[in-house]
Amino acid sequence: xxxxxxxxxxLALLTGSxxxxxxxxAKNQVEDDRFIVHYSAFNSTLLPEAVAxxxxxxxxxxxxxxxxxVLKKRPDGQTPINVSAFLTGKTILHNGxxxxxxxxxxxxxxxxxxxxxxxxxxxxxxxxxxxxxxxADNAKFQLRFSQTLxxxx
Numbered sequence: 644x645x646x647x648x649x650x651x652x653x654l655a656l657l658t659g660s661x662x663x664x665x666x667x668x669a670k671n672q673v674e675d676d677r678f679i680v681h682y683s684a685f686n687s688t689l690l691p692e693a694v695a696x697x698x699x700x701x702x703x704x705x706x707x708x709x710x711x712x713v714l715k716k717r718p719d720g721q722t723p724i725n726v727s728a729f730l731t732g733k734t735i736l737h738n739g740x741x742x743x744x745x746x747x748x749x750x751x752x753x754x755x756x757x758x759x760x761x762x763x764x765x766x767x768x769x770x771x772x773x774x775x776x777x778x779a780d781n782a783k784f785q786l787r788f789s790q791t792l793x794x795x796x
Contacts, residue, residue: 673784678777679714679723680784686763688795698749701760704795707769709744711757711786713777727755732773732786734761744773765794 672681687695687706695702711730714723732744744759761769773786 671788673786674716675782675784677716677780678726678782678784679716680728680775680777680786681712681714682709682773682786682788684709684761684769684771684788684790684792686792686795687760698747698758700747700758705763705765707761707763707792709759709761709771709773711746711759711773711775712755713775715777725753725755726778728757728775728777730757730759730773730775732759732771735770735772736764737767737769744771763792763794766791 671683672679674680685708686704687700687702687708688704690700690702690708692702694700700708709732711728713726713728715726716723727748730746732746734742734744736742742761744761746757746759749756749758759773763769768789768791770789771786775784775786776782777784
């Protein structure tokens with residue numbers, strides 16, 4: 644039996660999500676003078692089973708995931724640092740149905756990310772409305788984006 648080290652699980656999850664974000668949209672981020680918020684939405688079957696299990700995430704052909712990562716900018720162009728945040732959100736389907744998104748924080752070696760699950764409306768546009776409040780700062784980001792996903796058959 645193969646053992647997967649936790650740091651590799653986190654790396655696979657974060658790297659995979661970042662790659663998916665780049666493929667879906669060249670700039671899936673919002674920022675101000677203090678923070679950068681990265682986001683991506685994808686079909687949960689793109690995560691390897693071992694990664695989903697280790698992170699206690701549901702995985703299935705009709706389950707979508709949205710991944711949010713918040714970085715705090717540093718002075719003099721230094722590499723931004725990963726910070727925690729408070730998130731609330733929902734999806735709005737083409738027929739007007741709202742579904743709340745419950746976010747789960749994943750953390751490994753100081754890297755914090757938030758994963759939320761939502762039902763996939765096969766081939767239909769899904770609107771995401773997510774509010775992100777980083778740490779103790781009074782910053783607030785309103786992520787508003789639409790994406791079409793397909794059920795994995």
